[in-house]
Each structure stands twice: as structure tokens, then as C-alpha cells.
Amino acid sequence: MLTEGSWWSLLPSLLAIVFAILTRRVILALLGGVILANILYTAPDLLAAIVASITALGSALIDLGNIQIWAFTLIIGALFGVLEGGGTFQHFVRALEKRQLGDSPRKARLFTWLLGIAVFIESNVSIMTSGTTSRPLYDRLGESREKLAYIIDSTCAPICILIPLNAWGAFNLGLISAQDIANPLATFAQSLLFNFYAILAILLALFVAWTGWSIGPMRQADAAARQRVHNIRAQAAPLDAIQYDSLAAKGVLASLVSMVVMVPVMLTVTGGGNIVRGAGTTSVLVAVSVALVIALGFTRKTQALPWSEITKHALRGARAILPLAVILWLAMVLGDMTRALGTADFITGLIDDSFPLWLLLPIIFILSALTAFAIGSSWGTFAIMLPLAIPLALNLGLPPAPFIAAAISGGIFGDHASPISDTTILASLAAGTEHIDHVRTQLPYALLAAAGTVVLYTLWGLV
Numbered sequence: 001m002l003t004e005g006s007w008w009s010l011l012p013s014l015l016a017i018v019f020a021i022l023t024r025r026v027i028l029a030l031l032g033g034v035i036l037a038n039i040l041y042t043a044p045d046l047l048a049a050i051v052a053s054i055t056a057l058g059s060a061l062i063d064l065g066n067i068q069i070w071a072f073t074l075i076i077g078a079l080f081g082v083l084e085g086g087g088t089f090q091h092f093v094r095a096l097e098k099r100q101l102g103d104s105p106r107k108a109r110l111f112t113w114l115l116g117i118a119v120f121i122e123s124n125v126s127i128m129t130s131g132t133t134s135r136p137l138y139d140r141l142g143e144s145r146e147k148l149a150y151i152i153d154s155t156c157a158p159i160c161i162l163i164p165l166n167a168w169g170a171f172n173l174g175l176i177s178a179q180d181i182a183n184p185l186a187t188f189a190q191s192l193l194f195n196f197y198a199i200l201a202i203l204l205a206l207f208v209a210w211t212g213w214s215i216g217p218m219r220q221a222d223a224a225a226r227q228r229v230h231n232i233r234a235q236a237a238p239l240d241a242i243q244y245d246s247l248a249a250k251g252v253l254a255s256l257v258s259m260v261v262m263v264p265v266m267l268t269v270t271g272g273g274n275i276v277r278g279a280g281t282t283s284v285l286v287a288v289s290v291a292l293v294i295a296l297g298f299t300r301k302t303q304a305l306p307w308s309e310i311t312k313h314a315l316r317g318a319r320a321i322l323p324l325a326v327i328l329w330l331a332m333v334l335g336d337m338t339r340a341l342g343t344a345d346f347i348t349g350l351i352d353d354s355f356p357l358w359l360l361l362p363i364i365f366i367l368s369a370l371t372a373f374a375i376g377s378s379w380g381t382f383a384i385m386l387p388l389a390i391p392l393a394l395n396l397g398l399p400p401a402p403f404i405a406a407a408i409s410g411g412i413f414g415d416h417a418s419p420i421s422d423t424t425i426l427a428s429l430a431a432g433t434e435h436i437d438h439v440r441t442q443l444p445y446a447l448l449a450a451a452g453t454v455v456l457y458t459l460w461g462l463v
Contacts, residue, residue, distance in 0.1 A: 012037035068285045076429070106210065110210065113206055116154075126160070127152050127153070131429075146221035172386070195409050201416070204445060204449050216444040218444070247302050255298070262290050359461065361403065368410025371385060372421070374414075417439075417450075
């Protein structure tokens, strides 16, 4: 492998990202990136590259942890298929409107934002809960699903890092504790105050939720959503003409609440009484499975549908999600390959203590963002950047908390901006929007928050 740790290692990710944005063929783009990564890894043996690509794809597909992720993804699709196709979501929307929680676009957006903030135990559950709960409201009110995807993506991961009573906190605290820091917990807590990107992303999402502000491609998405709901209303009976069933609405609520409640319960069980040591993927899988069972039961009881019809709705929902599951699979393989090629080592190798002190925090933020953008993983970026940023601060005699925050902030931003990020893919899945449409419409907001973050880190360095 001649490309290890060189700029050539960036090519697979860049190919996948650029091709996906230009052609909107995300699956082909990711598959091309995987093949190119293996060509670079095994060069000049092309036959070995083909075999390695097939092996990598097959290994990821049958990995036990990944199988749980595929199951979680398909069950979420089945859950939404049952709730939407079975008709119970209509009654849930009516219930929200009766309580004036979803009777205007602004209230619907604020409802989404609050849900994203409230469910901070696990980011995937937060994304899926906020997305699946809010989607019928947005469709009803003519709000774009792209805006829904942006709001859930910009609240769920940032709040998990700012309120780290979850696996995010345990993971980063473990990385920080491995460094030569006297009080890792206090230092980590102090770093939260400097996590400027997460703070700005949440505040910007709140501003968008309150005002409905749209920039760039989001304007076109909003216009298309308004036209779509106008056409639907012209052809369909109004929602208030449907006989309201409070038990059906309670069934949807029970299903969604169970998904939220079961995660910390299962984290505690799988962690032997310690929630931060629990098995996150297993916990999420059990939670969505319980939610699906509850949804099936309430749909059967309230909608008088035969089990065969309910099963069809579940299968249709899972099938609709399948393309995103494939995207997630390919993105994971590409992320593994970019790490094997030394992409992160090349990016992080660009920094040393020769930089002007006031530039160090912005540079760490940018390098961390580039790393996360290239490998599609915020957690992978934390594991790479924190062991670089903390010793750099200690060697220079500077407080490590801002350096920790800059590395984490960059990882969150890069993860938001990257089309191959699992969080971005799940936000598209939860909102029911095309993945590249979500990436394109979210990027201007993410860049705006990132620009503000760079300014704040620069000013802090100058002080």
C-alpha cells in the first residue's frame, strides 16, 4: 500500500461525496468509493482489489453488531409503515392539533426542536423519535421534510454531547482519562462550555424553528412542500372530517414513549446496572422492537384491520427504508477503508506546535471537521483527534478544556456535513426525505454555525 497516510488516501471519500452530490446516485457513489479504496490499498494488484472489496462488503454485512443496526433500521421502517399505513398517525396528528401543539408550522417546528433536546439519552433514538413523530405534522402543514431532517440532525447529536449522561459522554471521558490529566471528569465538564459548534447548531436550529428561515436549497424544498400539500388538500377530505379515535392516538404515543424509555432501561440492564457501560446497539434494537409490538397491537385493536393487512403495511415500510440501509452499509465499509488507508493520520499530521497559539483552536476544529467529513464518523474522529489535541495543549502549558472542545466540535460539524455519516443518513431516514436533498439543504446552516465557531475560537485564542 503506497498511499498510506498520503493525500491519495482522501480520494475514495472525495470521489463518493462529489459523485453523490452531482449525480444523486448515492449507492453507486459509495460503492465506487469502496472499490477505489481497495484499489489503492492493494495496488497494483487489481484482482486483489476486487476480492478485497467483496470481502469487506461481505464481512460488514454479516458482522453481528452491524446486523443489529440493519435490524434496527428495517424495524424503524416497519414501525412507521404500521403507524402511517394503518391509519393511527392521523388520529395522533388530530390529538396534537386539539392540544394546539401542531396547529401551525411554527408550533410543529418548535415541537420537533423540543423533542430533539428532551431525548438526549441516545442520538439515534432521539433522531428517530423526533423524525417519526413530527413527519405527519409537517406533511399536514406543508412544511418540508428537508427542514424536519435539518432540525432533528442539528439538535440530537449536539445535545447528546452537551448533556453527556449517555454513551457519548462515557466514550469521550474514557479517551480523556487515557491522557495525562489530573481530573478528567472536571476537565471534560469544563470543555462543554467551549463546545461552540454544538451550542451554535442548537441555537441556530431554534431560530429556524421559530422563524422558519430558509436559505439556499431549503427555499426550493419549502416551496415544493407547500405546493404538494396544496394539491393533496384539493383532492382529499380534510383531516378534521375523519372520526377521531383517542385510543389510536394514545397507541402512537405509547409506541413512541416506549422507544424512549426502553433505551435507558436496556442500557442499565446490559451494563450490569451501569447505564454508561450498556450495549447501545442492543438497547436501541430492543427499544424499537418493543415500540413495533405496541404499534401492531394498537393498530389491530383500533383500526379493525386483519393481521395480513397490517403485515403488508409493516413490510412496505421496511422496504421503503431498505435503500437507506444499503447506503448505511456502504458508508460503514468506506469509513473502515479510509481509516485503513491512513486518511485521518494524513489530516492530523498537518498540525504541530509551530502554529501561532491563537490559531491552534481554529486549526484543530477544522482538522477535526475534515477528518469527520472524510471518514463519516464523529466518534472515530474523537478517538483520533483527542489524543492529538490534549497532549498539544499540555506540552504548551495551556488549559486542555478548549482543545478538547475544539476537537469534539469539529467532529460534530464534519459529521453533520458529510453525506457518508451514519447520523446524517438516519436523519434522512427519520424525516422520509431523499438523502442528498437533506445533505444539500442542511449544509448552508452547518457552514454558518461552523463559521461562527471558527470566529469564536479565534477570538478566544487572541484573548
